[in-house]
Amino acid sequence: MKPRILIIEDEAIVAMELRFVLEDLGYEVVDAVADARSARNVVRETPVDLALVDIHLSDGPTGVELGRELANDQNVTVLYMTANPGMVRDGVAGTIGVLTKPTDERAVQTAVAYALRRRQGEMSPPAPAELRLFA
Structure with missing residues (x-):
């Protein structure tokens, strides 16, 4: 079974490029969403192995808490991808x-x-x- 990845990114072009890269690498992109509420809805309905989470989303700087929630409450592996x-x-x-x-593309490939x-x-x-690892 292909790993299932959720892209949480408010910039449509960045999300689209990520989707193309990941699908070319053989991963299943379950969705690309732009805000925390949409991400929560996807995870409730679809199994997700990995979430690529931007920090500043269309609903504000909600990515930090969203990532913590997905990792700790939903058993999703979380990697932040951010300019901040x-x-x-x-x-x-x-x-x-x-x-x-x-x-x-290479950095995304190796980090994922x-x-x-x-x-x-x-x-x-x-x-x-x-990839800067957290302790």
């Missing part, structure tokens, strides 16, 4: 880390692969350099 990594500089309990935007390996309990190879 300072907003999660102290880490977010239950989530893996942050990939700073703008980024490239790493996060999915972590979800399965694998710890090697080490995290990609572009």
Whole structure:
């Protein structure tokens, strides 16, 4: 079964590019949503393995709390993707880390692969350099 990924990103072009990259890599993108409420609705209705979460969404800077909630209450592996990594500089309990935007396809590929390996309990190879891990 293909890993199921939810994109939580308010910039439509960024979300579309992410979807293309992930689908080309063989992942199933269950949806791309722009706000916290929509993300919660998707996760309630569809199994999600990994969420790529921006911090500033169309409903404000709701991504930090949303990521914490998805990781801790919904058992979703969470990677933040943001142009504002300072907003999660102290880490977010239950989530893996942050990939700073703008980024490239290779960084997305390696960060997603790493996060999915972590979800399965694998710890090697080490995290990609572009991914800042939380403690």
